[in-house]
Amino acid sequence: MVLANNDFFPIIIYQMGKVGSSTIKRSLNHAYVPNKIEYVHFLSWSSIKSIEKNYLKQNKQIPSHILQGKRLRQKIDQSLGHVRFKVISLVRDPVARDISDVFQNIERDIPHVLNLNKQQATEEVLKHILNILNQFDEKIDYACNWFDKEIKDVFEFDIFSNEFDKNQGYQIYSTKYSDILILRLENLSACHKKAFKEFLGIPNFTLLHDNTGKNKWYSEIYDQILKEIDISDYVLDKIYHSRYASHFYTKKECIDFKKKWNQNNCLIQKNAPKLDRPKILFIHPEGNILGNPNFNDIIEILCENNIEVHIFAAKKKTVIQKAPCKESRLFLFNTQEDPSVSDCFTVLAKHSFISESSALDYIKTNVANYDFVIGIDRGIIEAELISRAKRISYGLISYEIFFEEEAGAKFKEAEIRACKNIEFAVVQDNVRAKFLSQENKIPLSKMIYIPVAGRSTIINIFEKKYVIHDALGLDKSKKIVLFIGSIAYWTMADFIIESTRFWPDDWVLVINNRYKNDLSNPYYAKYNQQEKVFFLSHPAEQLSQLENILLSADMGVALYRPIQGSIGCGNNIKNIGMSSGKIGVYLKYGLPVITNDIGEMSSYISKYKLGIVIDTKKPLLINFSSENIIFWKKKCVQFFNDQLDLNKTIRIFFKSLKRAYIDKLKKNEIDSIIVQSEQEFQIGNISKSLQLLLMITDKFPDHPIVLNNLGVIHWKIGERNQGIKYLKKALYKDEQNSIIISNLRKMQINLNS
Known part of the structure; x- marks a missing residue:
C-alpha cells in the first residue's frame, strides 16, 4: 500500500542555492497546499557531514537549516520505498546563479566591502566574482555537481540520463521513489501555471516573488556589476560547454548567455548593418603577419566584432604571408632594398615625393577611406601620414622598441614626430612602457598594456601527445625541453645546446624550426649529431598548427641575450619582458618556462611558479620531477587565463577604438556643418556662415579647420587682427596644415604691406 503524500509527507523544495526557490515556497504557502512544505539545499549525508564538520572545526553553531535537512533525510531513509515523494527543484543560468550567490554571502565571504564607498565596494565585489568564475572547473563546481551529489544520491535518480524539455522550460520525472519537477x-513566469497544475493539480497557481536583490542594501552595487562585468570567452566557453548548461539549455540559449556576460568586449553591435561597420587599417611593414599570434588574434577578434580590417604589409620572400582570418584582407607592397625605408612604408615605399604635401596628396587619391589607422612599430610613420591625409585618428602597436643610443637620432626623429598626436600606444608591460615613453616621447597616460599572447582556448594540457617522439623516433619515456623560434646568438641557442651535456639521460632538447627545414643554419651544421639534441622541422602557418608539438613537450625554454649596439637585439631584447611571444605560447599550452632575467616576465615566472629563472653564467641543469612539472603546468594555464588572455587584455584597446569611432562620427557631422558654412560663405551669406562655425566652437573650440575658416571670415569683413588671431590658434593646433600655413602667411604679408 502506498500512503498518500499529503497525509504524512511534505512537498520537498530541494534545490541548489540562488535559483529562485524562496519564490516557489512563498507561492505554495499562499496557495494553501495542505502538505507540509520542506525547504532544503542539502540532503545527502556527504554534504551534511561535511558542513557539520566545517562548523564544528570553527567552533560555530551548526545552522538550523542543516539540522532540519538532517532530520528530513532520516525520515526519507526510513520511508523510501513506502512513500512517494513530491520533489520540486530549479535550475538557473550558471553565471547568474554564481553572481547572485556572491551577493547572498557577501557579509560572510568579503565583509570588508561593508566599510568601503560604493565605487570601491563595486570594484572589490567584481574582482571577487571574476576570481570565482575564472577558477571554474566542471569537476568540482557546485551547480554542475549538485544533482549528482543530492538528487541522485538521495532518490537514486540520474537527471542527466533523462531528457529535459528545453522548449517548455520544465520537466516532470516519474521515478522509482518520487515525482520530480x-x-x-528563466521560464518560470511563463510556465508556472501549467507546470504546477500538472504536477500538484493546483489551478491558477500564482507566483509571489521573494528575496529579490532590488530590496537589498547592495542593490545598486549589484546593478552596476551587471552593467560592468566582462567575462572572457575562455571562461564562458568552459561554463556553457559543461554538462549542466548543455543539459538544461539549448545551444542558442548558451550563446545568448555568453553574449550577455561579455557584451563589453564588443566594439559595436554584432548585427549592425554593413554600412555602419567601422573600417580599420593596419600598417605592418615588417610583414611577418602569421608569426605573431598576438597580432593574429587581435585581427580575428576585431573581425568577429563586425569590424572591417585591412592590412598593408611589405612583401617578404622569406615568410608565408596570408591574412590572419578569412574576414580580413591583406595587401602586399613591393618595398625598396634600403632597410631604413622598407621598415617604415608599404603603400608609399616605391614612390619618391618632392615634399610631404605631395605624399599626402597621393594618399588622398590612392588610399581608401578608413575610420582608424594603426601602425605596427615603424609603421607608425606611414600611419601618421595616412591619418593626416584622411583626417582620421591613429594609434601605435609597439612590439619592438628602438633606442636612440643604438639607432641614432636621425632614425628616431621620424618616429618621434609620428607619435606626437597618437590616440594610444599598445605596449606590453610597465618597463617597456617607460622606455617607449622615453624613446618616442609618448605620455604614459596614452599607454595600453597588452602582453604578447593570444586568446585562451580549451586545451587539455594533461592529455599527453607524442608527435615529437614519433617524428624523431624517441622512446615515449623521454622528457622534452622544447625550443621554438629563432635559432640565433641572441636566443642563446649555443648556451642551451651546450648545457645538454649535463642533462640526465631521460631528458632531451628538441629545436623546432617553425617555418622550414633550414639545413644551412650554422647551429644545425654544428650540433646535428650531438647527443640529446634533436632538430625538428614542423612548418606551421599559424600557432594552432603547432598545438600537438607543444603538448608533446614537458618544458619550454626561452632565453635572451642582448647584443650590444644592435638596433633590434640590444636594449629591446634586454627588456623583452611581456613582449616575448615565445613565453606567451608556452604558458598558453601549459608548458613550464625556463628563462633568464628579462624584465617583468621573469618576476612573474618566479612569483607565480611558472617554471624557473636561471643564471646563465652557469650551465642549464635539468633536475625536475614529474610532480614539479604537473604543479607548474597548472600554474601556467591559470596565469595565462588570468593575466595574458587576449580576450581580457584587449578590452581597453576596444574602448579606445570605440571612442575614436564615435569621434569620427562626430567629425563627419562637423564636416557637414563646415561644408554648409563654406557654401553660405560662397554665396555671400557671411552671417549665416559665421553662425554655423560658432555652433561647432561651442563644443569643439580647438577644431583647426573651424579656426582657420573663422580667421578667413574675420579677415574678409575687415577684422584683420582677429583673423590672424584665429589663424595662429589654428596653426598651434595643427602645425603641419599647409592651408593654414599659407593663409597665415598671406595675411601677415598683406598686413605689413
Missing part, C-alpha cells in the same frame, strides 16, 4: 528559473 525541474523548472528553469
Whole structure:
C-alpha cells in the first residue's frame, strides 16, 4: 500500500542555492497546499557531514537549516520505498546563479566591502566574482555537481540520463521513489501555471516573488556589476560547454548567455548593418603577419566584432604571408632594398615625393577611406601620414622598441614626430612602457598594456601527445625541453645546446624550426649529431598548427641575450619582458618556462611558479620531477587565463577604438556643418556662415579647420587682427596644415604691406 503524500509527507523544495526557490515556497504557502512544505539545499549525508564538520572545526553553531535537512533525510531513509515523494527543484543560468550567490554571502565571504564607498565596494565585489568564475572547473563546481551529489544520491535518480524539455522550460520525472519537477528559473513566469497544475493539480497557481536583490542594501552595487562585468570567452566557453548548461539549455540559449556576460568586449553591435561597420587599417611593414599570434588574434577578434580590417604589409620572400582570418584582407607592397625605408612604408615605399604635401596628396587619391589607422612599430610613420591625409585618428602597436643610443637620432626623429598626436600606444608591460615613453616621447597616460599572447582556448594540457617522439623516433619515456623560434646568438641557442651535456639521460632538447627545414643554419651544421639534441622541422602557418608539438613537450625554454649596439637585439631584447611571444605560447599550452632575467616576465615566472629563472653564467641543469612539472603546468594555464588572455587584455584597446569611432562620427557631422558654412560663405551669406562655425566652437573650440575658416571670415569683413588671431590658434593646433600655413602667411604679408 502506498500512503498518500499529503497525509504524512511534505512537498520537498530541494534545490541548489540562488535559483529562485524562496519564490516557489512563498507561492505554495499562499496557495494553501495542505502538505507540509520542506525547504532544503542539502540532503545527502556527504554534504551534511561535511558542513557539520566545517562548523564544528570553527567552533560555530551548526545552522538550523542543516539540522532540519538532517532530520528530513532520516525520515526519507526510513520511508523510501513506502512513500512517494513530491520533489520540486530549479535550475538557473550558471553565471547568474554564481553572481547572485556572491551577493547572498557577501557579509560572510568579503565583509570588508561593508566599510568601503560604493565605487570601491563595486570594484572589490567584481574582482571577487571574476576570481570565482575564472577558477571554474566542471569537476568540482557546485551547480554542475549538485544533482549528482543530492538528487541522485538521495532518490537514486540520474537527471542527466533523462531528457529535459528545453522548449517548455520544465520537466516532470516519474521515478522509482518520487515525482520530480525541474523548472528553469528563466521560464518560470511563463510556465508556472501549467507546470504546477500538472504536477500538484493546483489551478491558477500564482507566483509571489521573494528575496529579490532590488530590496537589498547592495542593490545598486549589484546593478552596476551587471552593467560592468566582462567575462572572457575562455571562461564562458568552459561554463556553457559543461554538462549542466548543455543539459538544461539549448545551444542558442548558451550563446545568448555568453553574449550577455561579455557584451563589453564588443566594439559595436554584432548585427549592425554593413554600412555602419567601422573600417580599420593596419600598417605592418615588417610583414611577418602569421608569426605573431598576438597580432593574429587581435585581427580575428576585431573581425568577429563586425569590424572591417585591412592590412598593408611589405612583401617578404622569406615568410608565408596570408591574412590572419578569412574576414580580413591583406595587401602586399613591393618595398625598396634600403632597410631604413622598407621598415617604415608599404603603400608609399616605391614612390619618391618632392615634399610631404605631395605624399599626402597621393594618399588622398590612392588610399581608401578608413575610420582608424594603426601602425605596427615603424609603421607608425606611414600611419601618421595616412591619418593626416584622411583626417582620421591613429594609434601605435609597439612590439619592438628602438633606442636612440643604438639607432641614432636621425632614425628616431621620424618616429618621434609620428607619435606626437597618437590616440594610444599598445605596449606590453610597465618597463617597456617607460622606455617607449622615453624613446618616442609618448605620455604614459596614452599607454595600453597588452602582453604578447593570444586568446585562451580549451586545451587539455594533461592529455599527453607524442608527435615529437614519433617524428624523431624517441622512446615515449623521454622528457622534452622544447625550443621554438629563432635559432640565433641572441636566443642563446649555443648556451642551451651546450648545457645538454649535463642533462640526465631521460631528458632531451628538441629545436623546432617553425617555418622550414633550414639545413644551412650554422647551429644545425654544428650540433646535428650531438647527443640529446634533436632538430625538428614542423612548418606551421599559424600557432594552432603547432598545438600537438607543444603538448608533446614537458618544458619550454626561452632565453635572451642582448647584443650590444644592435638596433633590434640590444636594449629591446634586454627588456623583452611581456613582449616575448615565445613565453606567451608556452604558458598558453601549459608548458613550464625556463628563462633568464628579462624584465617583468621573469618576476612573474618566479612569483607565480611558472617554471624557473636561471643564471646563465652557469650551465642549464635539468633536475625536475614529474610532480614539479604537473604543479607548474597548472600554474601556467591559470596565469595565462588570468593575466595574458587576449580576450581580457584587449578590452581597453576596444574602448579606445570605440571612442575614436564615435569621434569620427562626430567629425563627419562637423564636416557637414563646415561644408554648409563654406557654401553660405560662397554665396555671400557671411552671417549665416559665421553662425554655423560658432555652433561647432561651442563644443569643439580647438577644431583647426573651424579656426582657420573663422580667421578667413574675420579677415574678409575687415577684422584683420582677429583673423590672424584665429589663424595662429589654428596653426598651434595643427602645425603641419599647409592651408593654414599659407593663409597665415598671406595675411601677415598683406598686413605689413
